[in-house]
């Protein structure tokens with residue numbers, strides 16, 4: 212038996228980067244969390260401690276900030292591609308890079324040139340994988356909390372000796388959508404694509420009469436794939452944020468689907484992928500991404 216080194220990568224995780232673009236008195240900000248990971252001929256440092264091929268994680272961090280100064284950050288996909296290609300093309304031992312960027316949302320305070328309000332927890336995300344000459348882009352949106360107060364049913368499920376859930380033809384449906392979509396190619400109008408995909412996801416959640424959150428999940432992915440040829444696959448992770456109608460009968464009151472207990476845990480967790488059956492292969496696009 213021999214013991215060998217398996218897959219490995221290393222980098223600087225969660226660099227917090229904020230840029231201010233000064234267009235006269237009117238400023239724009241970008242608030243990003245950037246993680247870099249490099250792969251390649253890295254056995255020496257693991258086996259002997261020889262670091263001659265190890266571009267320090269501190270250097271990777273510095274590169275993120277220097278790149279933000281040297282050219283406009285632009286769309287997160289472009290920024291991640293620039294960084295990933297830089298590491299692979301300038302370090303002989305480095306054959307692959309993974310760059311994750313989360314963009315935190317800020318909105319201008321109405322009428323103000325340089326004051327902003329944070330737009331909640333929602334994040335726009337990208338995960339760029341560079342492997343030699345090839346690159347994969349998986350972008351997404353995280354923690355988009357949505358709720359519909361009707362248009363959702365759940366019934367027809369099996370009843371065994373442990374089943375207590377009542378069937379319902381009218382319930383609240385609420386979830387926090389995390390979606391990631393894999394692009395085919397990298398010559399894409401990232402901003403327009405993101406805006407439209409986010410709109411399609413929300414419009415479908417709202418419009419689809421739901422018989423299960425699973426059905427809603429599939430419909431959301433399908434809507435994106437039907438409308439956006441640049442997307443090969445959509446992965447969705449959607450916690451079912453249960454809202455239970457409160458039993459008001461002890462107080463002599465009827466609850467006509469108006470008063471709910473919003474449970475925070477446990478929650479159903481519905482996850483799935485919707486994809487084209489002729490999509491180009493995913494390579495290492497999803498490798499070590501925090502999706503199922």
Ligand SMILES: O=c1[nH]c(=O)c2[nH]c(=O)[nH]c2[nH]1
Pocket residue numbers: 365376422423424425451479
């Ligand atoms: O949309 C739903 N899907 C389920 O699988 C499920 N299970 C459950 O208890 N409630 C729900 N709702």
